Amino acid sequence: MEKIVILSMLLFGIFTTNTKTDSYALTIKTEDLENSDGTIIFALYNKGGSIPDQKFRKYYRKESASIIDKKSEFTFNNLPQGVYAVTILHDENNNGKIDKKFMLPLPDEGVGFLNYDDFGLSNRPNFKNASFILNKDTTVVVKVIYK
Template identity: 25%
Template sequence: MSKGLKSSVLLLAVIGNLAWSLTAKANLNGKLTVEIDGLRNKVGQVCTSIFASSQGFPNNRDRILQRQCTKINDTSLKVTFDNLKAGNYAVAVMHDQNSDLNLNRNDLGMPIEGFGFSRNPEVRTSAPKFSDAAILVAGPNTNIQIQLKYF
């Protein structure tokens, strides 16, 4: 093999490896860890839901991208979601004390179980908009903290 041909083959191999490496990194999905604080008690479970768009956030179960319900062992817990593509997400959390998978409300429509959202937006008379709770997952590990609220 001539010296020029060897150099061309080596150059093609280097370019091929570089292209594969960039493609592999572009397809790398991330992990989101949600630390949930402020639980009033250890009764029931905590359900954490991820939404990928404003459609259905935060109440429509059909629009949930991923959900995990976790039995409570402490007044603080962590939930991890794997394999998320880079992008904006919003997280909704509820302290499901009676384990019925619903955020129970009183006769006035006010939640009687704890709840929270990513970015901990102010909540007064209605749930926040997706844009108020949206977080960016752009690397291999994203960590957020949600403080539960009770009325």
């Protein structure tokens, strides 16, 4: 009888063990855009050295959203806990890439990086400075910078 009780407890424990992987939602917002033209590309990165990513080749997840009244937002769902960096492109001409000013390395459209109020040659965005730890449902606001 004792063996049956122990076996039952073990089986019951196996079937009731929480095997769910924790996942979280990340909402990214931007406001005060120069205009409501085009779309916003929200790119999420999860590896060091992945940003800047001017051709969107190193992202973990990427989505586009419409702009309403010079604001936009997008929610990435089902993200595992981890370290993430966020970049935003105000893709005014909807071509899916960061356009450059003629003969200059600066973007012709608005771009934003989490934790950055400005950037330049001496303050280039990088994964370490544009990242945070996601361990709960989170909302962040990213400033779009126009050069």
